[in-house]
Amino acid sequence: MIGFYAHHHGSGHIQRCRAVMANLDRDARLLSTDPRADVVLPDDAPAESGASGGDPTANGTLHYVPHHHTGLTRRMAMIAEWIHRHRPSAFYVDVSVEVALLARLMGVPVVTLAMPGERFDDPHQLGYRQASALIAAWPNWVPVPPHLRAHSGFLHQVGGISRFDVPAEPGPDCDVVVLSGRGGTGWTEAQWDQVRAACPDRDFLFLGGDAFVDDPMPYLSSARVVVSAAGQNSVADLAVAGAKTILLPQERPFREQHATAQLLDAAGIAVAADAFPAAGEWPALLEQAESLDSRWPRWQTSGAAARAADVIRKVAGQ
Numbered sequence: 148m149i150g151f152y153a154h155h156h157g158s159g160h161i162q163r164c165r166a167v168m169a170n171l172d173r174d175a176r177l178l179s180t181d182p183r184a185d186v187v188l189p190d191d192a193p194a195e196s197g198a199s200g201g202d203p204t205a206n207g208t209l210h211y212v213p214h215h216h217t218g219l220t221r222r223m224a225m226i227a228e229w230i231h232r233h234r235p236s237a238f239y240v241d242v243s244v245e246v247a248l249l250a251r252l253m254g255v256p257v258v259t260l261a262m263p264g265e266r267f268d269d270p271h272q273l274g275y276r277q278a279s280a281l282i283a284a285w286p287n288w289v290p291v292p293p294h295l296r297a298h299s300g301f302l303h304q305v306g307g308i309s310r311f312d313v314p315a316e317p318g319p320d321c322d323v324v325v326l327s328g329r330g331g332t333g334w335t336e337a338q339w340d341q342v343r344a345a346c347p348d349r350d351f352l353f354l355g356g357d358a359f360v361d362d363p364m365p366y367l368s369s370a371r372v373v374v375s376a377a378g379q380n381s382v383a384d385l386a387v388a389g390a391k392t393i394l395l396p397q398e399r400p401f402r403e404q405h406a407t408a409q410l411l412d413a414a415g416i417a418v419a420a421d422a423f424p425a426a427g428e429w430p431a432l433l434e435q436a437e438s439l440d441s442r443w444p445r446w447q448t449s450g451a452a453a454r455a456a457d458v459i460r461k462v463a464g465q
Contacts, residue, residue, distance in 0.1 A: 265402055317368045
């Protein structure tokens with residue numbers, strides 16, 4: 148048995164876990180607050196009446212462990228009980244320093260996801276140091292980020308992990324598809340109204356929010372240009388689709404989306420804007436994206452989930 152843990156923010160973490168689990172040759176169970184998990188955990192986020200919530204970072208050593216929080220206590224107890232009952236040979240964590248440490252304290256080898264951005268903080272570094280292996284969902288030609296150099300001996304850059312294997316048959320004809328995931332975006336309807344006014348010859352299709360679709364691949368495969376946030380799963384899906392892309396990185400902790408967007412722009416794979424462009428910039432920006440040569444195969448999505456599964460299998464066999 149192998150344990151998997153997925154953070155519940157957005158849908159990317161659980162989708163990535165499921166993609167890797169599909170490539171394992173042994174039993175695995177997914178634990179998460181997300182209701183789609185195999186083992187649904189109590190939520191530790193809401194404030195509780197009577198809970199002090201003091202020292203939530205344990206003097207800066209962890210990310211979130213508030214004092215006397217019943218949800219946190221029940222959550223950790225449930226994970227510990229699952230580990231005690233099933234005795235997993237390895238535990239993959241995507242992502243939580245606290246869950247990774249709990250599994251390791253119970254004697255289970257841990258594999259965790261290495262994230263982009265600027266993660267020099269003590270909790271991330273502790274989480275990386277205790278792992279038996281780190282999986283990075285980006286290709287092997289990417290220079291090891293500074294915050295991971297001390298851990299490069301057990302870092303495995305497997306390529307972008309997508310839940311999709313191949314591009315879908317193109318869906319409805321689409322000019323510009325704007326893709327936003329469940330993690331949320333900072334752009335506004337008023338901004339897009341201005342963009343549409345500046346690009347009267349363009350048709351925009353918005354996917355996300357009230358127009359969320361479970362399978363965006365037909366739209367990504369048929370769009371002339373896709374505008375997207377720069378989350379790791381969105382980027383991997385765009386790579387599978389081979390979409391001509393404009394990336395608008397969203398504000399996330401540790402500037403992870405900005406790091407990914409800048410890397411892809413520098414590699415000539417996508418066009419990236421650090422902030423939402425002014426309306427008058429969009430006609431030229433869309434033309435620039437349309438002129439891109441297809442370099443998405445460099446993101447190495449083909450076989451990435453299987454390579455990640457192989458890392459976990461090897462740790463489980465030690």
